[in-house]
Amino acid sequence: MKVAVVGATGLVGGVMLKVLEERRFPVDELLAVASDRSAGRTVRFRGREVPVIGMEAAIAARPDVALFSAGGNTSLEWAPRFAEAGCTVIDNSSAWRMYPDKKLVVPEVNGAVLAAEDRIIANPNCSTIQLVMALAPLHRAYGVDRVVVSTYQAVTGTGMKAVQQLENERRGITGEMAYPFPIDRNVIPRCDVFTENGYTKEEMKLVNETKKILDPAIRVTATAVRVPVTGGHSEAVNVEFAREFELEEVRRLLREAPGVVVQDEPAKDEYPMPLLAHDRDAVFVGRIRRDDTQPRTLNLWIVADNLRKGAATNAVQIAELLVAQGLVARPLATT
């Protein structure tokens, strides 16, 4: 298969290359795609240097699948053009997620919604992916009624410029700022831009994407916070169910959920943390306990590597599912 990674010079794009390689995705030819600014650069794939090409050249090469992580505007403009050329696009930006005719997919949760006619498939927001991975098995068992989520999001979620800002601040160097404030020795209660209702876009992504993936009846309220962590998002989650639960059964359901790892031995100081989740594909859940202030309510702590399951791994898993179900169309040969 001919596979394009659009945004191959970026943080998520780099992890996509690594994950494609690790999971032995059947890549016959890799197209490393970025903006014209990257002309002349190469990226490493399977031990070889692959030249970076531009968007027009990538379309002309007619890839079967394109993994996009080059920002929302790039996706809005270019994903339809790749799709018209017969390519199936898996888009990591927020551009297409809420379009009713576009699928928003976490393979372990709702992979069954994929169909042969899907040409642009949306990868959910990193914070949403790890949240719905833990909520899905519990929703099936007890019916999630309401979710209160507070996030502790790493700077890699913003991109390379933000990682540079944190590193500069730690070294005492002044440089370009990705955030309006210092992030080292600080927390910033703003991820993405504010919307008219006083919430940020990131918070509204958690609300709307969770509903779209799991159930529109679930009520979600969110506070998204940037913290001086390089990689790995954490979430404190309060979940109110429609039906009564047993803690032991909650633990069993989470342990049995594919892609979820329970780390919950408080006596041994075992709980999920970004450092432990680094470079791993699972979603880690711990601090599982009852909220005693009201009935049928649970507290959870959820951590995942935002560049992996929160972005690259989930996108590659969608591609794997397309291949397994024979849903990737081979474009017509150019004449």
Ligand code: A2P
């Ligand atoms: P480039 O390196 O050429 O700017 P990050 O979010 O980590 O900064 O990465 C963004 C990725 O998206 C980079 O690979 C970047 O390429 C790519 N990108 C940004 N704008 C465009 C564009 N207009 N066309 C193609 N790729 C783009």
